[in-house]
Amino acid sequence: MAALSMWGRWxxxxxxxxxxxxxxxxxxAVIAAVCLFCSLFAPWVAPHxxxxxxxxxxxxxxxxxxxxxxxxxxxxxxxDDQGRDILSALFYGARISLxxxxxxxxxxxxxxxxxxxxxxxxxxxxxxxxxxxxxxMLSFPSILMALLIDGIxxxxxxxxxxxxxxxxxxxxxxxxxxxxxxxxxxGSTLVERQKxxxxxxxxIGVAPLxxxxxxxxxxxxxxxxxxxxxxxxxxxxxxxxxxxxxxxVPPTSPSLGTLIRIGNDTLFSGDWWITIFPGVMxxxxxxxxxxxGDWLRDALNPKLQ
Numbered sequence: 001m002a003a004l005s006m007w008g009r010w011x012x013x014x015x016x017x018x019x020x021x022x023x024x025x026x027x028x029a030v031i032a033a034v035c036l037f038c039s040l041f042a043p044w045v046a047p048h049x050x051x052x053x054x055x056x057x058x059x060x061x062x063x064x065x066x067x068x069x070x071x072x073x074x075x076x077x078x079x080d081d082q083g084r085d086i087l088s089a090l091f092y093g094a095r096i097s098l099x100x101x102x103x104x105x106x107x108x109x110x111x112x113x114x115x116x117x118x119x120x121x122x123x124x125x126x127x128x129x130x131x132x133x134x135x136x137m138l139s140f141p142s143i144l145m146a147l148l149i150d151g152i153x154x155x156x157x158x159x160x161x162x163x164x165x166x167x168x169x170x171x172x173x174x175x176x177x178x179x180x181x182x183x184x185x186x187g188s189t190l191v192e193r194q195k196x197x198x199x200x201x202x203x204i205g206v207a208p209l210x211x212x213x214x215x216x217x218x219x220x221x222x223x224x225x226x227x228x229x230x231x232x233x234x235x236x237x238x239x240x241x242x243x244x245x246x247x248x249v250p251p252t253s254p255s256l257g258t259l260i261r262i263g264n265d266t267l268f269s270g271d272w273w274i275t276i277f278p279g280v281m282x283x284x285x286x287x288x289x290x291x292x293g294d295w296l297r298d299a300l301n302p303k304l305q
Contacts, residue, residue: 104174
């Protein structure tokens with residue numbers, strides 16, 4: 001019953017009404033849902049397991065897509081230089097890219113929201129210190145910071161397991177992403193803490209931590225959700241950039257960026273499908289998420305209602 005009640009409230013909300021009236025948002029949601037489904041259920045959806053070495057055949061390497069001369073119907077989008085099915089590699093690669101992107105954004109959101117809420121509500125020296133840290137972080141290019149953290153992690157743990165390598169990559173991307181959440185939440189909190197409901201809670205003796213968590217936080221999460229949606233696409237592109245440069249995920253678990261780098265080595269030899277299809281997949285994911293973020297920003301803006 002609770003689920004039905006929540007679904008009923010969602011169907012009656014302005015956000016759902018705005019979604020139904022936006023063809024762009026609907027198309028973007030469908031594309032994002034298809035990409036997410038294919039990546040989550042890659043072991044069942046993909047026709048081959050591209051990372052199972054026992055199933056690879058070097059005689060099938062660099063086969064063109066099935067509709068071209070010399071193509072094999074078993075490999076719809078062709079194969080790479082190791083005989084891996086490109087379509088299956090896309091599903092598994094998107095899985096890794098989405099995992100790193102979502103995890104890094106979640107970590108950035110938690111850290112940024114907590115620090116921004118603390119800075120805006122407490123103010124004073126705490127606010128000044130956190131904002132100066134934000135200013136310092138913003139003075140460094142995000143890609144260079146991610147490269148630095150990734151390099152330090154690999155130097156400290158040269159024989160690290162793949163799981164630790166993923167953790168270092170997620171931390172490297174999150175380290176440069178929390179600043180925007182902190183500044184956004186801090187500005188909203190400065191406005192909210194002056195309102196009557198916060199002053200009333202203080203008068204009756206409610207603890208400051210409870211006021212921040214139960215009263216201020218829900219009222220500053222609107223812009224954060226919009227920012228998080230857009231930042232998912234940015235995090236995925238950052239991961240792809242690092243993987244393209246060879247410092248991303250391990251080669252044994254290539255993401256879309258790694259697949260593009262592998263295909264780039266053979267691009268001018270005529271094997272265009274090895275890099276073009278992963279690039280198209282990456283663009284579709286980033287574009288659909290960005291379009292959803294733009295729609296959500298407009299849907300949550302009361303001035304546009």
